[in-house]
Amino acid sequence: MKKIEAVIRPTKLEPLKEALDAIDVRGMTVYEVMGRGMQKGQTQYYRGQAHFKDLLEKMKIEIVCADERVDKIIGTIIEVCKTGKAGDGKIFIYPVEKIIRIRTGESGDPAI
Amino acid sequence: MLARKIIMILVFSPLLLLMTPGSAWAAGENGAISSADTTFIIMCTALVLLMTPALAFFYGGMVRRKNVLSIFMQCLVIMGVVAIQWIIIGYSLSFGPDIGGVIGNLEYMGLKNVGLEASGTIPHQLFVAFQMMFAILTAALIAGAFAERMRFAAFLVFVLIWTTIVYDPLCHWVWGVGGWIERMGALDFAGGTVVHISSGIAGLVGAMVLGKRKGKDNSKEGIVPHNLPLTLLGASLLWFGWIGFNAGSALAADGIAVTALLVTVVCAGSALLSWILAEWYHHGKPTALGAASGIIAGLVCITPAAGFVTPLSAIFMGLIVGPICYYFVSTVKHKIGYDDTLDVFGIHGVGGIVGALATGIFASLAVNPDGANGLLYGNPGLLITQTLAVAATIVFVAIMTYIILKSMSLFMSLRVTEEEEETGLDLVLHGEDAYWDASGFNS
Numbered sequence: 001m002k003k004i005e006a007v008i009r010p011t012k013l014e015p016l017k018e019a020l021d022a023i024d025v026r027g028m029t030v031y032e033v034m035g036r037g038m039q040k041g042q043t044q045y046y047r048g049q050a051h052f053k054d055l056l057e058k059m060k061i062e063i064v065c066a067d068e069r070v071d072k073i074i075g076t077i078i079e080v081c082k083t084g085k086a087g088d089g090k091i092f093i094y095p096v097e098k099i100i101r102i103r104t105g106e107s108g109d110p111a112i
Numbered sequence: 113m114l115a116r117k118i119i120m121i122l123v124f125s126p127l128l129l130l131m132t133p134g135s136a137w138a139a140g141e142n143g144a145i146s147s148a149d150t151t152f153i154i155m156c157t158a159l160v161l162l163m164t165p166a167l168a169f170f171y172g173g174m175v176r177r178k179n180v181l182s183i184f185m186q187c188l189v190i191m192g193v194v195a196i197q198w199i200i201i202g203y204s205l206s207f208g209p210d211i212g213g214v215i216g217n218l219e220y221m222g223l224k225n226v227g228l229e230a231s232g233t234i235p236h237q238l239f240v241a242f243q244m245m246f247a248i249l250t251a252a253l254i255a256g257a258f259a260e261r262m263r264f265a266a267f268l269v270f271v272l273i274w275t276t277i278v279y280d281p282l283c284h285w286v287w288g289v290g291g292w293i294e295r296m297g298a299l300d301f302a303g304g305t306v307v308h309i310s311s312g313i314a315g316l317v318g319a320m321v322l323g324k325r326k327g328k329d330n331s332k333e334g335i336v337p338h339n340l341p342l343t344l345l346g347a348s349l350l351w352f353g354w355i356g357f358n359a360g361s362a363l364a365a366d367g368i369a370v371t372a373l374l375v376t377v378v379c380a381g382s383a384l385l386s387w388i389l390a391e392w393y394h395h396g397k398p399t400a401l402g403a404a405s406g407i408i409a410g411l412v413c414i415t416p417a418a419g420f421v422t423p424l425s426a427i428f429m430g431l432i433v434g435p436i437c438y439y440f441v442s443t444v445k446h447k448i449g450y451d452d453t454l455d456v457f458g459i460h461g462v463g464g465i466v467g468a469l470a471t472g473i474f475a476s477l478a479v480n481p482d483g484a485n486g487l488l489y490g491n492p493g494l495l496i497t498q499t500l501a502v503a504a505t506i507v508f509v510a511i512m513t514y515i516i517l518k519s520m521s522l523f524m525s526l527r528v529t530e531e532e533e534e535t536g537l538d539l540v541l542h543g544e545d546a547y548w549d550a551s552g553f554n555s
Contacts, residue, residue, distance in 0.1 A: 044336070045395045047405060047455060048442020051334040 001096040001109065002070050004063045004077075007035060007089040012081045013059045019080045020063075023072060027112070029062040039087030058089060064096055066109050146233040152365035153234050153242055159356025160245035164191055164252050166353055170346025170404070171256045174454050177338040178536025179260045180546045186255040186267055190248050193268060194275055198244040199223055205280035207243065210290030215281050232363050242360060247283070249357075250307045251275050256454030257315025258322045261533055264541045266526045270516065274314065278512045282306055282505065298501035299475055299483055299494070301372065302361035304416025304468040305505040312461020313506050315452060317513040322526055324451035326533050340400055347404035351380055354411045358418040368480055372418035375426035376411065382430025383410025390435040394442065402438070405459060409437040412463035417471040420483040425474035433466045465502055472498030 008016065013030065020028070034055040041054045065073060074091060082088055101111040168187035172180045194202070200222055208216030220226050228235040251271045255262075262270075285291040286298070286306045293305070300306060328335065337343060358376040362369035387406025388398035413433040414426055421429070441458035452458060472495030475486035485491040520526060527533075532540040539545060 045391065045397065045399060046334075046336055046401055047458075048391055048394060048438060049334070049446065050395070051336050 001099060001112065002065060002067055003094045003096050004065065004070065004073055005060060005092040005094070006063075006077050006081070007033065007058050007060050007091075008077070008081045009083070009087065009089060010057055010059045013061070016061070016077060016080045019076050020073070023076055025063060025065065025069075025073060025076075027063065031060045031062075033058050033060045037087070037090075039085075056087070064099060064112055066112060143230060143233065145230045145235060146364070149233040149364040149366075150235060150238060152369070153238050153360055153363065156356035156360025157238070157242045157245055159353045160242070160249065160360065161191075161353075163245070163249050163350055163353035163357065164188070166346050166349030167249065167252050167256075168346070169342050170350060170408070171259065171343075171454050173339040173342030173344070173346065174256075174337040174401075175259055176335060176536070177547055178538055180338065180342075180538065181542055181544055182264070182537035183255060183259050185264065185542060186259075186262075187252040189264075189268065190251045190255075190271055193271055194248045194251055195244060197272060197275055198240070198247050202247055202275060202280050203240050203243065205276065206247075206283040207239075207288050210284070210288060213290055213292035213295060214284070216284050216288055234363065239363070242363075243283075246303055246307055246357075247275060247279055250279055250303075250311050253307070253311035253456055253460055254314045254318060257319045257452045257456040259453040260325050260537065261322055261527050262318075263524075263526060263528055264537075266520060266524055269520060269524070270318075270526075273516050273520075274513065277516070278314065278509055279306070279310065282310055282508065285504075286501070293501050293504065296497055296500065297484065297494070298497045299420055299471050300416045300468065300501070301419040301471075302358045302415045304412070304464045304471070305501055308412045308415060308460040308464030309468065309502060309505045310509045312457045312459075312464055313509040314513040315456030316450065316461060317510050318517060319450050319452040319457070321514065321517045321521075325453065326530055328451050337401065340404075344400060344404050347407050351407055351411065354380070354415075358415060362419055368419050368482075371479055375418050375421055375423055376414050378423050379414035379417075379426040379430040379433075380407045380410035382427045383407065383413065383434040384430075386431045386434030387438050388434075390438040391442070394438075405437070405441070405455070406434045409433050409459050409463045412460050413467035413470065415464070416468045417474060420471060420475040420480050420486075422474070422476060422479055425470075425476075425488075429467065429470045429474065432470075433463050436466055437462050465506075468498050468502045469495065472496075 035058050036055050039056060041052050042056065044051050044053055063073060070093065077091060098107060099111040100107045164187055168184045171183045171187065175183050203223065204218050204220035205216050208218065208220045211217050223237070223240065226236050226240060228237055230236070231239045251274065255267070283306050285293040286300050287294065325335065354376055355373055359369040359373040362372055384403050384406040387409060388402045391402045392398045410430045410433060413429050417429065437459050440462045441455045445452060445455070445458060471486065473487040475483050475494060476489050477483060477485050484494050487495045517526065528537065528540060
C-alpha cells in the first residue's frame with residue numbers, strides 16, 4: 001500500500017476529483033496549504049508600498065491506495081494538473097505500513 | 113491600580129457637579145427654535161455618531177488579525193470617555209463664553225446654564241450633542257497612527273488629556289464665539305483644522321514618540337491588512353456619515369446644507385478616482401484599498417471647504433488631493449521613516465492641509481454670503497489667513513501632543529512590551545481573539 005501526497009494548484013482540485021472519480025478513486029483528504037517553490041512569490045501593493053508575498057496558496061491531497069494502482073493515479077494527477085508553468089506542484093509517494101478501518105476493524109487492502 | 117484611579121475619576125466627577133447650583137435655563141440670545149432645523153440636526157448627529165464605529169471598521173481591516181479588537185476598542189472607548197469629558201468640561205472650554213480669544217470659560221461646566229433654549233434655531237443641548245460627536249471622532253482618528261503597539265490604559269489617559277487641552281482650545285479658536293482664528297476670518301466649515309489637521313498632526317507626533325512597530329522594517333513580506341472588506345465597509349459608512357458631518361455643519365436645513373452635501377459627495381468621488389489613477393500609473397494596478405483611501409482623502413479635503421465652494425471646485429479639489437495623499441503614504445512616509453500605522457497623517461493631516469488651503473483659493477461669496485471670496489475670486493488675503501490658521505494648528509497640536517506623551521511616559525509606559533506586541537494586543541490587552549480560526553496565516 002502506498003500514500004500519494006500531491007501539492008497542486010487550488011483551481012485544479014475540482015477537475016482532479018472528477019478525474020479520480022472516473023477511475024474509482026473516492027477516498028482522499030484535502031488540505032489548504034501555503035508553500036513556496038519555483039513559482040516564486042507575488043508582489044502586492046498596499047497604499048503604494050510593495051509587499052512581496054513569499055508563500056502561495058496551494059491544495060494538498062492525500063490518497064492511500066494499493067501498490068498496483070499507484071501509476072494510474074499518478075498519471076491522472078499529472079494529466080489534470082499539468083499546465084507546463086512553474087507552480088504546478090509536486091507528487092510524493094510513501095509506503096504505508098498498515099491501514100485499519102475504525103468502523104469494522106478491517107485492515108490491509110480491504111480497508112482502503 | 114491606574115485603571116482603578118481612572119474609574120474613580122470617571123465615576124465621581126459627575127457627582128461633584130450635581131452638587132453645584134442647578135441650571136439657569138437662560139433664554140437664548142437667538143431667535144425661535146425651528147422644528148425643521150432641529151429634526152435635521154438630530155439626524156445629522158446620528159450620522160456623525162456612526163462615523164466612529166465606521167472608523168473602527170475602516171481601521172480594523174487594515175491591522176493584523178491579532179490586533180483588530182484593540183483598534184475597535186480604542187475607537188469605541190472614546191465614545192465613553194469623551195462623552196463624559198464633553199459634558200463635564202469639554203463643551204464649556206470649547207463653546208463657553210470667550211476668555212481672550214483663547215478658550216471658553218467654565219460657565220457651561222456640567223452643562224450648567226445649558227438648556228433647551230435656542231442656540232441659532234436649534235435647542236442648545238442639540239448643539240452640544242452634535243459637537244460632541246466631532247470631539248469623539250477627532251480623538252478616535254488619532255488612534256490609527258500608533259495602532260498595534262499602544263497600551264490601552266495609556267491610550268485612555270492620553271485621549272482624556274489631549275481632548276481637554278488640545279481639542280477643546282483649538283475648537284474654541286476656530287468655532288467658538290470670539291476665538292482668535294475665527295476672528296481672523298479663517299474659514300473652516302466642518303473641521304478641516306479642528307478635526308483633521310489636528311488628528312493628523314497628533315498622530316504623526318504619536319507615531320514618532322512611540323516608535324516603529326516591531327518587525328516593520330525587517331520582515332520581507334511586510335505587515336499587510338488582514339481584512340480589506342472590513343475597511344471598505346468602514347469607508348462606505350464613513351462616506352454616509354460624513355453627509356451629516358458636513359451638511360449638518362450648516363446647523364440648519366437650508367441651502368448651505370444642500371451645497372455642503374453636494375460638494376461632499378462629489379469631492380469624495382473625484383478623489384476616489386484620482387487616487388486609483390495615481391496608483392494605477394505608479395505600480396500598474398488600481399486597488400480596493402486605494403479606492404477606500406481616496407474616498408476618505410476626498411472627504412477630508414472638502415470638510416473645511418464644504419458650504420463655501422462650487423461643485424466644480426470640489427471636483428478639482430478631489431482630483432488634486434488623491435495623488436498628493438497617495439504620494440505621502442506611498443513615498444514620503446518611507447523616505448522619512450516614521451511608522452504612522454494607518455496613515456492618519458498622510459490622509460487626515462495632509463488632506464486637511466490641502467483642503468484648508470484650497471478653501472482659501474476656491475471659496476466664493478456667491479456660494480455662501482457668510483463666507484468669503486478666495487484667491488480665485490480676487491481675494492488673495494483669504495489664502496494667507498488660511499495658511500496662518502493651518503500653521504497655528506500644526507504648531508500648537510505638535511508641541512502639545514509631544515509634551516503630553518513625553519510627560520505621560522515619565523509616569524507610565526506607553527507601549528506594550530516586544531513580547532506582547534508579538535503575541536498581539538487583542539489577547540494581551542483584552543483577553544480575546546477576534547477569529548476562532550487559529551491557522552496563523554497572515555497574523
